[in-house]
Amino acid sequence: MAPSTLIILLAIFSIYATFQVSSANIMSFDCCLQTNNKVIPQQNVRSYRRQTTEEGCNIEAIVFITRKNKHLCAPPGSQWVKDLMEKVDKKRGHEKKRSH
Numbered sequence: 001m002a003p004s005t006l007i008i009l010l011a012i013f014s015i016y017a018t019f020q021v022s023s024a025n026i027m028s029f030d031c032c033l034q035t036n037n038k039v040i041p042q043q044n045v046r047s048y049r050r051q052t053t054e055e056g057c058n059i060e061a062i063v064f065i066t067r068k069n070k071h072l073c074a075p076p077g078s079q080w081v082k083d084l085m086e087k088v089d090k091k092r093g094h095e096k097k098r099s100h
Contacts, residue, residue: 032073
């Protein structure tokens with residue numbers, strides 16, 4: 001193989017590898033792999049978000065974010081999870097009203 005052909009092949013491979021790494025970083029997203037049914041105390045929860053399979057995650061979950069910035073994965077169908085989400089929503093709504 002001629003040196004110029006080898007250089008061209010290495011350049012193409014480098015561009016391809018760079019593109020793969022870049023697109024992997026753009027698409028990366030932390031997903032819960034499982035949920036825990038252990039009740040989380042309301043005073044520890046700052047907020048929450050919903051995790052869906054439409055985002056590319058394998059399971060549906062509610063991700064509670066604690067005051068210490070820990071992400072705790074809970075089953076969305078559990079009553080305690082629904083109650084905690086409602087309490088967080090009410091608390092956040094109350095804080096928004098006071099800040100206006």
